[in-house]
Amino acid sequence: MTTTTDARRLLGGAADPKVLRELSGEELDALAQQIREFLIEKVAAVGGHLGPNLGAVELTLALHRIFDSPHDTLLFDIGHQAYVHKLLTGRVEDFDTLRQGDGLSGYLSRAESEHDVIENSHASTALAYADGLAKARQLSGEDDRAVVAVIGDGAMSGGMAWEALNNLGGAPERPVIVVLNDNERSYAPTVGGLADHLQQLRGQSDDSIDWLVKNSSRISAGEGTGGPLPVAHSLFELLGFAYLGPVDGHHRPSLEEALHLARELERPVVVHAVTAKGRGYEPAESEPDDRMHTCGVLDPATGAPAKKASAPGWTSVFADEMCALGDEHRELVALTAAMPGPTGLAKFGERFPERFFDVGIAEQHAVTSAAGLATGGLHPVVGVYATFLGRAFDQVLMDVALHRLPVTFVLDRAGITGPDGPSHHGMWDLTLLGAVPGMHVSAPRDAAQLRELLAEAVAYEDGPTALRFPKASAGADIPALERIGQVDVLHRSSVADILIVAAGPLAAPAIEAAEALQAQGIGVTVADPRWALPILPELTQLAARHHLVVTVEDNIRHGGLGAALTRALADASNATPLRALGLPGRFIPHGNRNDLLSQAGLDAEGITQAILRACAPEPFQPAKER
Numbered sequence: 001m002t003t004t005t006d007a008r009r010l011l012g013g014a015a016d017p018k019v020l021r022e023l024s025g026e027e028l029d030a031l032a033q034q035i036r037e038f039l040i041e042k043v044a045a046v047g048g049h050l051g052p053n054l055g056a057v058e059l060t061l062a063l064h065r066i067f068d069s070p071h072d073t074l075l076f077d078i079g080h081q082a083y084v085h086k087l088l089t090g091r092v093e094d095f096d097t098l099r100q101g102d103g104l105s106g107y108l109s110r111a112e113s114e115h116d117v118i119e120n121s122h123a124s125t126a127l128a129y130a131d132g133l134a135k136a137r138q139l140s141g142e143d144d145r146a147v148v149a150v151i152g153d154g155a156m157s158g159g160m161a162w163e164a165l166n167n168l169g170g171a172p173e174r175p176v177i178v179v180l181n182d183n184e185r186s187y188a189p190t191v192g193g194l195a196d197h198l199q200q201l202r203g204q205s206d207d208s209i210d211w212l213v214k215n216s217s218r219i220s221a222g223e224g225t226g227g228p229l230p231v232a233h234s235l236f237e238l239l240g241f242a243y244l245g246p247v248d249g250h251h252r253p254s255l256e257e258a259l260h261l262a263r264e265l266e267r268p269v270v271v272h273a274v275t276a277k278g279r280g281y282e283p284a285e286s287e288p289d290d291r292m293h294t295c296g297v298l299d300p301a302t303g304a305p306a307k308k309a310s311a312p313g314w315t316s317v318f319a320d321e322m323c324a325l326g327d328e329h330r331e332l333v334a335l336t337a338a339m340p341g342p343t344g345l346a347k348f349g350e351r352f353p354e355r356f357f358d359v360g361i362a363e364q365h366a367v368t369s370a371a372g373l374a375t376g377g378l379h380p381v382v383g384v385y386a387t388f389l390g391r392a393f394d395q396v397l398m399d400v401a402l403h404r405l406p407v408t409f410v411l412d413r414a415g416i417t418g419p420d421g422p423s424h425h426g427m428w429d430l431t432l433l434g435a436v437p438g439m440h441v442s443a444p445r446d447a448a449q450l451r452e453l454l455a456e457a458v459a460y461e462d463g464p465t466a467l468r469f470p471k472a473s474a475g476a477d478i479p480a481l482e483r484i485g486q487v488d489v490l491h492r493s494s495v496a497d498i499l500i501v502a503a504g505p506l507a508a509p510a511i512e513a514a515e516a517l518q519a520q521g522i523g524v525t526v527a528d529p530r531w532a533l534p535i536l537p538e539l540t541q542l543a544a545r546h547h548l549v550v551t552v553e554d555n556i557r558h559g560g561l562g563a564a565l566t567r568a569l570a571d572a573s574n575a576t577p578l579r580a581l582g583l584p585g586r587f588i589p590h591g592n593r594n595d596l597l598s599q600a601g602l603d604a605e606g607i608t609q610a611i612l613r614a615c616a617p618e619p620f621q622p623a624k625e626r
């Protein structure tokens, strides 16, 4: 068992990674082992990205020994693999708070450390940051400060990475160092031509390093590379990079040699480090699906989950319904952006392998490829996390909706996700999709509705549809008292003063609030529009029969359900006042989903209090005080 004290002792207690350069090889090897033990113990206790970080121990040690952060800049793509970086930059003590409210972020955080740069956990951005930062360094005369971007083989399959490689490789005067952390996986094994190419490279000897070692004296003497590099045998060299690899990503001395050479070359370089996700922890190394890419609370001794999931999550309901619909609709196909497991589509893929496509971490490609599939007469379902759809908004708008193509988007992790923080909350999709002409968006309130609405969506051929649901258990089914058109009435009172329109699973706290208000003599109707956007005429008519309308959505208020219903009421020349409850238009930190919803006033108490405030007469204020 490694205690925080052990790790700090080995780290010399300093927040400055320079202490690493004073450690011997033996001490460094001992430190690597202690870091692994520390990670297993701490991440098993709270959950997190155990697999990726166990695979990045030696790599991160080498990076901090060869480069002088923060004078030199280390960029981590996604940032889920940066726990070791955090330990080496003074955050050992706080590690028990990982991914918890007010605690350490599970990604990089500029507020936490000057060593952290990219906070966005969306993949494939680091090389573009590196391109821009290198240009800034050059223009400000600081080109003695190295720019190093660590990117996984999964993230390297994203379009942005190739846009950046094009720019970086074409600028020999800007020596950006790309460290490709190749563990052959995103969650699942990586797929496609790049994955095949990297496999070839992994099988080749690291002759480029031998050559560079033999020529390093000329290089160090500032003669640059002199003659041509070894015959290009990688895609990267064809794009203008020097290629150093494959390097054993768990042999720190080899890594340090390659990184040192990369720095000496003074030109764009790709260092190809071959690592293993979950390295050094058998339960992760043998985990068949994703090598503990992300894990919940575990028994560290066995790797077994500490607690069983309570009710089935939304994802598993979706997974089962997709398989049922796949039997019924032969034209149904499914696409994922390297997340077959987390989106639940793996099950469909096992059942219908020829109708399932994993396109890599490439949401833009997924959407427009889906447009192609729909053009070919099929009905694609694109399964992505809500937050990642933002990257493919142009493709949704112009490649799908402009052509009124029958593509269904299933947005998992919609709304507040919780521990993954601001770039993972799926809190913009209603706003974005509400702006897409012809797009029909639903937010199922429970598992039964998810099944119903998914069946309606995949049968709809006149344009795109979307369903969204959160990272949570699906909860108990909420029966409708009646259905008016497409609108389900979930709660009603004899005197209908107020109408609460709830999107998705926020119907449950809305009903609780209605019951609390009824006990205070306030009559409330609760309605679930089922198809939330565009606004249904029957919803506008129902609203017009109430004195106050309150919308509740797990999305930002700007441009969401509330904004749309406000416009619909105005268009119908209806002056019924509307109070839109939703998330604030700012980035929301990581924390527990229910705590964050409560802080936003989106639990039963918050909804109740908001309505009481809306009903309370404004205290009279003499004109002079206004």
Ligand SMILES: Cc1ncc(C[n+]2csc(CCOP(=O)(O)OP(=O)(O)O)c2C)c(N)n1
Pocket: 052, 078, 080, 081, 121, 122, 123, 124, 151, 152, 153, 154, 155, 156, 181, 183, 185, 186, 187, 277, 293, 337, 338, 339, 361, 363, 388, 391
């Ligand atoms: C745009 C985007 N899509 C999907 C994800 C979800 N995601 C998080 S980590 C990950 C796999 C990353 O694989 P890789 O870059 O190889 O890093 P590794 O975990 O293997 O170290 C994915 C798909 C994301 N962060 N960003």
Ligand SMILES: CC(=O)[C@@H](O)[C@H](O)COP(=O)(O)O
Pocket: 078, 080, 121, 293, 294, 342, 413, 417, 420, 471
């Ligand atoms: C880093 C990343 O984008 C995902 O691994 C993220 O952690 C989602 O985790 P869940 O699948 O647990 O929501």
Ligand SMILES: [Mg+2]
Pocket: 152, 153, 154, 155, 181, 182, 183, 184, 185, 186
């Ligand atoms: Mg990988």
